[in-house]
Amino acid sequence: MSIERAFERAFEKKEKRGWDHIYVFVDIHETIFVPTYDKKESYEYYPEAKMALQMMSKREDIVLGLYTRTYPAIIAKYLEKFEEDGIHFELVNDNSMETSTSYADFSKKPYFNVLIEDNAGFEGETEWHDVIRAVRKRYLIDMMRLDEEAGLYMEGQDGGDGTMEGVDGGDGTMEGVDGEKKKI
DSSP, X not given: OOHHHXXXXXXHHHHHHTOSOEEEEEOSBTTTBOOOSSSSOOOOBOTTHHHHHHHHHHOTTEEEEEOOOOOXXXXXXXXXXXXXXXXXXXXXXXXXXSOOOSSOOOSSSOOOSEEEOGGGTOOTTTSHHHHHHHHHHXXXXXXXXXXXXXXXXXXXXXXXXXXXXXXXXXXXXXXXXXXXXXXX
């Protein structure tokens, strides 16, 4: 499954079940930062990783969690770096926001909806753009829904078939406020 599809499924489940947010857990090494394979911390972001994490940090319906084998003292340094960069991880290797149920034990494995982790197949070098696209797509869907609820929705605005054709020009771009086409 692609990372975009993982986000789509998580947001669909959120809506269907009436949740306030989804949980996105993210690994550090070989996922957010380029590894150095020595004992020094690396703060070299993969392309678009910083932007994607900042975007998710700004969304009220996404709770970010770190999912890492890094030692606690070093995690603290990473968390400081992330905060400096406008990235807010609320959870680390645990999801105390969710409790175990009669059919699920969260004491050993934290609950999450999306996992961004190199050991789960995510490629930090190339896939952060897919995360950005998934979050932006959800933003556009949310804005269209708010417009519709406010009575601003016009019939045929979405092509009449529920797709977003026309919102982004159908070519993966959207016209910005400056009149320039921007990749979404």
